[in-house]
Amino acid sequence: MNLESPTINVSKSPEEVFNFLADVKNFEALMPENISKFEVLSEDTFIFALKGMPEITLKKKELIPPNKIVLGAAGGKIDFSLVGEITQKEDATSDVQLKFNGDFNPMMAMMIKGPITKFIETLANSIPKAI
Template structure:
């Protein structure tokens, strides 16, 4: 299952946005309002949304200034969440979030709508930076 967020413009340079995203504690400001738990632990963070199980994301890959990829810490539900960053100008960049998973069809059907809403919220909050 793949979900692509909208391409959104951010008032930060490509380098500044990349450096913002590799500091995992900054994801707290991107989270939805119904976030009940958010804790950073080294190269990972755990978050919980109201009515949903807690999820731990770990830093999987960083390509300087152009990509930050997080992945599930658990192999039971493997997925990645990537932020692709493109430079627009010295103080503006575009970013697109991409969620990829190998969920079985039943699981994909159950989580597609909440995950799409989650990606959209993260994208909207990136646009407000």
């Protein structure tokens, strides 16, 4: 299952956006209002939970400054990734898009498609306000 957020324009350079997203503690500022837990476990790993959902642990898997950050599932039964793609538009402006990739059975995919789509849209829309 591959889901994409809308592309969000940010009034910051790709380096500034990349540095913000590369620091896992900054993801707390991007989370939706219904977050029930957020904890930084290490400099590259954090755990969070939304009300009514299981806890999810994300770990930095790949960093390609200043254009790409890949976070992936750290343990658990489900393998997925959250990719942040950053492209420069003008001198101090960037476009950011989040992509979710996961391998789920059709029933699971149908159940989580809506909530995951809303979640990555919330994260993406929060980036310009949080930086």
